[in-house]
Amino acid sequence: MKRAIALFCFLALSLSAITVYALQNVVSLRKTYELLTPASAGYPDEDYQLTNGRYGTPVVTDTGSNFYRNPEYVGFRRDDANADGNFVILLDLGESLNDLTAFELSYLNEPSVGIFAPVHVAFYGSDARDGDFAFLGERSIDESTDPVSTVAGVAIVEPESAFTGRYLMAVVTPRATYVSDDGAELPVVWTFLDELTVLQGTRPLLPGEEPSPNASAAENAIAPVSPVVGDRGLVLLAVLGASAFAAVALVGRRRS
Numbered sequence: 163m164k165r166a167i168a169l170f171c172f173l174a175l176s177l178s179a180i181t182v183y184a185l186q187n188v189v190s191l192r193k194t195y196e197l198l199t200p201a202s203a204g205y206p207d208e209d210y211q212l213t214n215g216r217y218g219t220p221v222v223t224d225t226g227s228n229f230y231r232n233p234e235y236v237g238f239r240r241d242d243a244n245a246d247g248n249f250v251i252l253l254d255l256g257e258s259l260n261d262l263t264a265f266e267l268s269y270l271n272e273p274s275v276g277i278f279a280p281v282h283v284a285f286y287g288s289d290a291r292d293g294d295f296a297f298l299g300e301r302s303i304d305e306s307t308d309p310v311s312t313v314a315g316v317a318i319v320e321p322e323s324a325f326t327g328r329y330l331m332a333v334v335t336p337r338a339t340y341v342s343d344d345g346a347e348l349p350v351v352w353t354f355l356d357e358l359t360v361l362q363g364t365r366p367l368l369p370g371e372e373p374s375p376n377a378s379a380a381e382n383a384i385a386p387v388s389p390v391v392g393d394r395g396l397v398l399l400a401v402l403g404a405s406a407f408a409a410v411a412l413v414g415r416r417r418s
């Protein structure tokens with residue numbers, strides 16, 4: 163009987179988790195895009211890595227653990243930025259889609275190896291590749307330049323109202339300079355990105371996140387967790403795991 167109760171609780175909680183997850187539709191998966199400012203030859207973009215749904219994870223070698231060694235990252239060199247100093251990505255959703263509610267840029271901040279998070283990202287949208295692009299929103303990024311501050315982060319932009327369109331343009335502004343250990347101000351050369359995401363529908367709560375229906379888009383604009391462990395499916399697995407734990411805890415209480 164207790165096993166049946168545990169199974170029922172697990173299934174009920176899992177179903178609710180799946181329901182929440184299903185509110186979010188990642189419409190950018192496996193979509194094509196143009197790098198209007200090219201990736202580097204040393205850390206190239208192979209087969210649309212920025213929309214494959216996978217995130218960079220640390221690679222352990224004899225010299226330590228580093229994110230930048232993961233080939234999931236696409237590297238951009240300052241020399242290849244446009245005249246405004248930005249990197250620009252033009253994403254094609256393949257058809258006009260409605261109810262686009264969030265745009266995400268996943269980046270690496272690994273100052274110990276000279277890779278710094280961008281300082282700003284802005285998104286624009288249009289129904290025509292060569293048409294007028296509407297400003298959808300922007301986000302400032304303020305990661306530490308301390309050598310020990312390695313972060314795999316995500317900047318999230320949520321427009322004031324849902325957008326309908328086919329083309330999304332991400333304009334990424336890299337950090338210009340950093341101060342080295344000996345006090346010298348040096349130019350930042352590298353920007354590493356691993357995923358560009360467009361979400362359709364309502365963004366679900368992430369594990370541990372509290373509902374905040376009255377919060378502004380800006381207050382909700384940074385993900386509370388870094389996607390350091392692979393793709394979004396793992397978030398669902400984490401929720402399911404928490405559900406199973408809750409079911410076991412419930413049975414434990416009934417026993418005591």
Ligand SMILES: [Ca+2]
Nearest residue numbers: 211216356357
């Ligand atoms: Ca990716």
